[in-house]
Amino acid sequence: MIEDIKNILDKEKTRQDTTIELIASENFASQPVMDLCGSIFTNKYAEGYPNKRYYNGCEQMDEIEQLAINQLKNIYKCNYANVQPHCGANANTAIYLAFLKPHDKILGMDLASGGHLTHGASVNISGKFFQSHSYKVNQDGWLDYNEIRDIALNCKPKMIVAGASAYPRVIDWKAFREIADEVGAFLLVDMAHYSGLIAGGVYPSPIQYADFVTSTTHKTLRGPRGGIILWNNNEYTKKINSAIFPGSQGGPLMNIIAAKAQAFAEASTEQFRQYCKNVIENAQEMCKVFCETGIKVQTDGTDSHLMLVNLSDSKYSGREAADLLEKNNITVNKNGIPNDPRSFVETSGIRIGTAAETTRGHDKQWFNNLANNIANILNN
Numbered sequence: 001m002i003e004d005i006k007n008i009l010d011k012e013k014t015r016q017d018t019t020i021e022l023i024a025s026e027n028f029a030s031q032p033v034m035d036l037c038g039s040i041f042t043n044k045y046a047e048g049y050p051n052k053r054y055y056n057g058c059e060q061m062d063e064i065e066q067l068a069i070n071q072l073k074n075i076y077k078c079n080y081a082n083v084q085p086h087c088g089a090n091a092n093t094a095i096y097l098a099f100l101k102p103h104d105k106i107l108g109m110d111l112a113s114g115g116h117l118t119h120g121a122s123v124n125i126s127g128k129f130f131q132s133h134s135y136k137v138n139q140d141g142w143l144d145y146n147e148i149r150d151i152a153l154n155c156k157p158k159m160i161v162a163g164a165s166a167y168p169r170v171i172d173w174k175a176f177r178e179i180a181d182e183v184g185a186f187l188l189v190d191m192a193h194y195s196g197l198i199a200g201g202v203y204p205s206p207i208q209y210a211d212f213v214t215s216t217t218h219k220t221l222r223g224p225r226g227g228i229i230l231w232n233n234n235e236y237t238k239k240i241n242s243a244i245f246p247g248s249q250g251g252p253l254m255n256i257i258a259a260k261a262q263a264f265a266e267a268s269t270e271q272f273r274q275y276c277k278n279v280i281e282n283a284q285e286m287c288k289v290f291c292e293t294g295i296k297v298q299t300d301g302t303d304s305h306l307m308l309v310n311l312s313d314s315k316y317s318g319r320e321a322a323d324l325l326e327k328n329n330i331t332v333n334k335n336g337i338p339n340d341p342r343s344f345v346e347t348s349g350i351r352i353g354t355a356a357e358t359t360r361g362h363d364k365q366w367f368n369n370l371a372n373n374i375a376n377i378l379n380n
Contacts (some may be wrong), residue, residue, distance in 0.1 A: 005096045020330045020370065024193065024306035024353025025165070027222045029259075030266060036259035037224050049084075049241060050340050064258045070266040071264035075199045078207050078230045080237055084244050084252040085227030085258055088192045091214035091244075092118040092161075093125060093190050094229065096364075097115055098236075098243035099212075100158055102129050107152055107185070108161035110134040112336045114308070116190060119161045119360065133157060141298035141308070143167070145175040145336075152183045162206070163190030166281075166335055166351050168302035170204060173326045177209035186211045194221025194304060196355070200276025212236065220279065220305055220355045223263025226256045275358060278354060279305045282354040289371035295378060298337065306353040310337050314378060318347030323376060325350075330370075 001009075019026075029037075046061040047054040050069075053061070065083060072081040085091035100106070106126065109115030113136040117124040120132030133155045135148045145248060160183075162176040173189060180187040189210040197203035197220050206213055213230040217223035229240055245252070247374055266272055280303070287301045290309065298308040311321055318334030335351040344350045352374075354367060362370075 006306075018329060020357040022330060022332045022352045022354070024333075024351050025216075025219050025356065026353075027218055027220065027355045029218070029222060029224060029263070033222075033224055033259045033262050034268075036262055037255055039255050039258060041255040041258045044254050045251045046254050047245065049245070061254050065252070065256065065260055068257050068261035068264060071261060071268065072228060072230070075267055076207050076213075076230055078206065078213070079232045080230070080234065080240075081246055082229040082241055083257050084213075084249065085229060086249060086253060086256075087225065088190065088214060088216040088227045089118045090248060091227035091229050092188070092190060094240065094243035094248050095212050095214065096126060096130065097247055098239040099186055100130060103131050104158040105131045105133060105155055106159045106161060107133045107135065107148075107155060107157035109164050109167070110136045112340055113137040113338050114164040114166035115161075116163070116165045116192075119163070119190065137167070139338070141338060142169065143171065145172060145179070148176075149179045149182070151209075152179050152185070156183055157185050159186040160262065161188045161190060162210070163192065164195075165193060165331070166306065166308050168304055168307050169299055169312055170303045171206075173204060173206040173209040180211075189213045190215070192216040193219055193306065196222060196267065196272075197276050197279065197304060197344060200273045200278055202273075202276045207232070217260050217263060220276070221267060222355070222359065224256050224259035226260055227251070241244070253354070278363070279354050279358045281364055282358050282362070283307060285364045285367045286352065286354065286371040289368055290375060292320060292377065293372065294373050294377035305355045306351060308335060308337065309350045309352060310348065311350065311378075312341070312348045316378065317342055317347065318349045319349050324377060325374065328373075330374065 046058045050062040050066045068083045069081045108119030111121045121127045138144045160180045187333045189206040192215045194203045195215040198205045217226040283302045296310040322334045332350045334347040335349045336347045337349040339349045
């Protein structure tokens with residue numbers, strides 16, 4: 001390793017070791033997962049799918065990819081899975097390309113309400129290639145399924161996207177299925193933030209309701225950075241697989257797929273299920289402290305690993321609060337809130353998650369103390 005790279009790596013290790021990590025989309029992968037990311041699987045090109053490769057010498061590639069697929073299907077109790085997407089955005093884009101035509105209508109969660117760029121934001125391919133409509137949370141920060149139904153009946157989308165990046169509560173997948181059926185739409189669920197919690201049995205699964213389910217493999221699933229697609233209907237199989245390769249990607253990252261297989265094995269354990277319970281308990285403990293200390297939390301609590309702190313009545317913007325906490329060795333991310341008067345650069349909120357620090361073994365009392373510390377910083 002050249003000295004410049006080693007110096008940067010050492011600085012980042014020091015930063016991670018000395019910082020409290022509360023960014024909701026981040027976690028700490030196990031050493032075996034990280035080892036596989038840097039393994040000799042990196043050296044092999046394996047375009048295609050197990051037993052249908054365009055290169056020779058792929059016997060072990062077939063084995064490791066099939067292992068990852070089988071583990072994933074077992075975790076989520078689904079019939080089919082693709083483990084090749086390089087990220088969640090690629091997984092979502094592949095579904096759009098497979099089942100929509102340019103200018104078809106999609107209905108997804110508004111970015112300012114907690115949705116994701118790939119759910120129809122104007123700056124993303126999903127908002128550029130398709131006619132994008134959006135639903136929002138209400139003034140109290142909750143999804144209103146009757147309002148979503150009314151919007152769907154009015155715009156008649158070809159696909160409805162459920163899932164969020166900054167929504168702390170349980171999402172009613174069944175309600176989305178009923179709305180999709182009523183308007184004749186496909187239902188895509190992006191469970192990226194909740195996938196680990198779903199694997200751990202502490203957050204409802206969308207598998208029985210969605211036509212397609214996508215996710216990242218880091219965040220609460222605690223694997224390498226990557227994506228997955230799950231589905232139950234075999235009629236979708238050829239379209240989905242073809243939309244990934246050769247439709248939108250080249251050769252799969254076999255080192256990352258191997259690391260995914262390791263993460264899926266870890267997510268199948270009782271220890272992981274207990275971890276997921278702890279994640280939610282710790283998040284709820286932080287919310288309780290914030291509410292007691294005058295820090296406003298959207299929906300006054302959480303059912304998941306994350307919470308959205310509303311700073312609209314604070315002297316700090318989201319950017320200023322995130323910078324201030326970083327000076328105190330606590331990392332969060334600035335985040336927009338519903339009807340945010342500030343720009344996406346400034347924002348009026350911060351998003352906080354407990355997945356990473358729960359991985360480090362911290363308990364409710366530790367998170368209670370941390371929340372009080374954060375409240376003291378933001379209230380002064």
